[in-house]
Amino acid sequence: MLGYGWKSVTVGMFLLGMGAVLPPSAQACVAPNCMRGVRFPLPPDGASVPTNLPGLVVVPPLLESVDPTTVRLLLADGTPVPATVTPGAHSTQVLVPEAPLVQGTEYRLEATGVCTFQGSQPGEETFTAGAPRPLPTTLGTLTAETPRRGTFVVYGDSNCGNTQQEGDSTHLRFTPSPELVPFLPWVHWTVQVDGAPWSYAKHGGVTATGEENFDTRLYEYNRRLLFLYTVCEALQPQFPNTGLAPGRHRATLQGTLEHANLTLPPLEVDFELSCDPKPVEPKPVEPGSPSSGGGCTQAGGGLTALGLLATLRLWQRRARD
Secondary structure: OOOOHHHHHHHHHHHHHOOOOOOOHHHOOOOOHHHOOOEOOOOHHHOOEEOOOOOEEEEOOOOOEEOHHHOEEEEOOOOEOOEEEEEOHHHOEEEEEOOOOOOOOEEEEEEEEEEOOOEEEEEEEEEEEEOOOOOOOOOEEEEEOOOEEEEEEEEOOOOOOEEEEEEEEEEEEEEEOOOOHHHHHHEEEEEEEOOEEEEEEOOOOEOOOOOEOOOOOOOOOOOOOOEEEEEEEOOOOOOOOOOOOOEEEEEEEEEEEOOOOOOOOOEEEEEEEOOOOOOOOOOOOOOOOHHHOOOOOOHHHOOOHHHHHHHHHHHHHHHHO
């Protein structure tokens, strides 16, 4: 996302000159988004697609759309596969085959994105159908790391870049259930904090290890899905504070398998963020210093007060003699 701020300014001036209305600041940078083209969430490393998948998803370029008439499923030789196309979450299009996929068969998925600044963006991906898998019934487990104080980067400002902030932050640690992993590419995500929306991730936005897939976030300007924070010191006060208020909170993670007629129970975890000053670690006390409470000692050749007095009396006798 870095390095495109100048493009947003140029495009913004052009749009204002034409009398167009700019999108909200969180999604104001639109110039480079068509460079991504359409995206087809599929398993990584060429893994197979379950034959009982509810629907194949086509993701458009950011702030753009997909022409539903161009979404097609073909066999390797180009033979069309009968299917219907319906709208999905986040302006996606969902292709639903009229019959289950055939195990061991290679397919090709095609679609064209509608791009305002660069015209049509055709794309295609191939995949192989694998064995059917039981549909998931659970998401997995969710925990929150111990909050830590420090400086972090906040993405999503109106200049398509990032800002430095100082505060308390925590990461949500998500472990997908084994039954969910084969269907992860077609799951979209939301995180709420105390019942209010925090962030979202489109299809394929979470990896099999439960981490946020930063490749799918390219040119997306919403907050990170699993990173929660409160701003204690605005290092760049010209940008709005988009963090949480200090205090105790509850985060809720919800995953939805596209076009599946099932409800996966959400996961919840409590956490606390604070701007209270951290206690200063005490400096090491040097032996023999006043703060050590030991006064003068004989350890290491030191003298006590009684020893010093006896030495002075001995010197006085020698002087008289």
